[in-house]
Amino acid sequence: MKLYEKLVDDLVRLIESEVLRPGERLPSIRQLARSRSISPGTVLQAYGVLEDKGIVEARARSGYFVASQAKELFPVPETYQPGSLSTPVDVSELVFRILEAAKDRHVVPFGSAFPSPLLFPLRQLSHAMSRAIRTLDPWRTVEDLPPGNRQLRRLISRRYLDSGCTINQEGIVITSGALEGLNLCLQAVTSPGDIVAVESPTFYGALQAIEAHSLRVVEIPTDPRYGVKVDALEQALKRHPIRACWFMTNFQNPLGSLMPEENKRALVELLNRCQVPLIEDDVYGELFLRGERPPPAKAFDTEDLVLHCSSFSKCLAPGFRVGWAAPGRYTRQVRQRKLITTLSATIPAQAALVTYLERGGYERHLRRLRHALASQQHAMLTAINRYFPSGCRVTCPDGGYFLWLELPTETNSVEVHRRAMEAGISVSPGPMFSAHRGFRNRLRLNYGHGWSQRKEEAMQALGAIIADHDG
Numbered sequence: 335m336k337l338y339e340k341l342v343d344d345l346v347r348l349i350e351s352e353v354l355r356p357g358e359r360l361p362s363i364r365q366l367a368r369s370r371s372i373s374p375g376t377v378l379q380a381y382g383v384l385e386d387k388g389i390v391e392a393r394a395r396s397g398y399f400v401a402s403q404a405k406e407l408f409p410v411p412e413t414y415q416p417g418s419l420s421t422p423v424d425v426s427e428l429v430f431r432i433l434e435a436a437k438d439r440h441v442v443p444f445g446s447a448f449p450s451p452l453l454f455p456l457r458q459l460s461h462a463m464s465r466a467i468r469t470l471d472p473w474r475t476v477e478d479l480p481p482g483n484r485q486l487r488r489l490i491s492r493r494y495l496d497s498g499c500t501i502n503q504e505g506i507v508i509t510s511g512a513l514e515g516l517n518l519c520l521q522a523v524t525s526p527g528d529i530v531a532v533e534s535p536t537f538y539g540a541l542q543a544i545e546a547h548s549l550r551v552v553e554i555p556t557d558p559r560y561g562v563k564v565d566a567l568e569q570a571l572k573r574h575p576i577r578a579c580w581f582m583t584n585f586q587n588p589l590g591s592l593m594p595e596e597n598k599r600a601l602v603e604l605l606n607r608c609q610v611p612l613i614e615d616d617v618y619g620e621l622f623l624r625g626e627r628p629p630p631a632k633a634f635d636t637e638d639l640v641l642h643c644s645s646f647s648k649c650l651a652p653g654f655r656v657g658w659a660a661p662g663r664y665t666r667q668v669r670q671r672k673l674i675t676t677l678s679a680t681i682p683a684q685a686a687l688v689t690y691l692e693r694g695g696y697e698r699h700l701r702r703l704r705h706a707l708a709s710q711q712h713a714m715l716t717a718i719n720r721y722f723p724s725g726c727r728v729t730c731p732d733g734g735y736f737l738w739l740e741l742p743t744e745t746n747s748v749e750v751h752r753r754a755m756e757a758g759i760s761v762s763p764g765p766m767f768s769a770h771r772g773f774r775n776r777l778r779l780n781y782g783h784g785w786s787q788r789k790e791e792a793m794q795a796l797g798a799i800i801a802d803h804d805g
């Protein structure tokens with residue numbers, strides 16, 4: 335082992351054991367060189383390696399610091415190469431079985447799709463709901479039919495400005511959660527038998543919707559850090575008559591990837607050129623843990639071909655089932671489909687959200703929520719580094735509440751799920767996220783729940799199960 339590698343190892347160990355904590359200053363290059371009798375160049379080389387891995391940060395004129403969030407001490411998973419053929423979809427059985435298991439509140443919820451319900455402003459929401467019901471004008475039950483509550487659409491339209499989009503309230507349709515919006519958009523732009531491009535891996539809700547509408551998918555390679563690969567999509571567009579794309583550009587589920595702005599711009603330019611609509615699922619856009627709210631691809635759309643969908647489910651009010659679609663040139667079709675399918679999203683819930691949002695406090699709540707998620711992410715990454723066998727890879731996303739793990743090659747994540755459930759721990763195995771049932775040795779873990787001794791022990795048990803399978 336070279337001198338600088340030994341130093342890297344020692345420092346990683348000190349960070350893992352929290353002798354050196356996030357945000358703390360590392361010894362100066364000169365100090366460390368003197369105390370270890372090595373050259374300053376060797377220290378610099380070691381700090382460079384740690385910086386590349388995101389474990390330490392260099393700050394101008396101040397020296398080196400332990401990164402404020404635990405970054406990946408394990409490397410990031412590789413981009414998966416799915417088959418290039420289009421395929422029908424059949425994921426429902428596996429997904430139902432696993433979601434059912436994650437519903438029990440006594441199970442450690444690493445496999446859950448949801449953040450802890452305790453992270454939301456329950457008292458303020460319940461005040462807003464009772465006020466909305468007390469003061470509801472009976473005519474609202476008629477007037478708030480699709481496209482939905484006018485004030486709520488105005489407030490959503492104002493928030494779009496902050497994320498770089500100009501969408502007026504007439505371009506917004508309120509739906510029962512984002513999932514309904516996404517489904518309605520999919521129906522508006524496809525017919526049975528059409529091909530839809532999805533990320534690989536992708537949110538199983540997208541696969542289920544595609545299955546339910548008798549569509550076929552082409553899976554596009556997706557980088558665990560930077561999202562869908564635009565050049566691979568370009569190739570797929572040449573090979574297949576792709577009718578629509580369904581992508582998550584911000585904090586993709588399950589990868590947590592965030593597309594850089596230039597990639598989003600290139601994606602939209604390509605799709606605008608080919609006149610292929612993009613259904614953009616942006617339910618995690620508000621849950622950025624560092625920096626500022628990333629714009630959606632919709633912000634770069636000059637042809638009104640991006641159908642942007644989001645909701646309050648992940649960031650404010652999970653049980654209210656209020657979401658929306660901004661379907662661009664397909665607004666009329668989506669609005670009509672909403673009317674003939676479920677008629678409208680619940681009217682008191684829409685009114686309650688208006689009351690809550692107008693009263694103020696949403697930004698404060700979001701700041702708290704992001705802070706909680708960031709510290710839970712740190713706890714889970716630290717536990718992975720402590721308990722999981724070497725040979726694992728893990729992401730360190732800048733938003734959302736999922737980690738994506740690549741386990742040692744021979745490990746079967748469905749089997750890990752089975753064993754973990756016996757120990758009262760749920761996890762989401764990789765094949766849930768692919769029409770091809772790929773990702774056999776990948777796992778999604780949820781860090782959206784408050785950390786506790788129980789979770790720490792569950793991570794230790796999970797690490798042992800994985801090591802056992804590997805061995």
Ligand SMILES: Cc1ncc(COP(=O)(O)O)c(C=O)c1O
Nearest residue numbers: 447511512513537587645647657
């Ligand atoms: C990626 C993604 N899109 C959409 C949804 C559904 O959102 P909603 O609860 O607003 O319908 C979820 C929920 O799990 C999700 O993870």
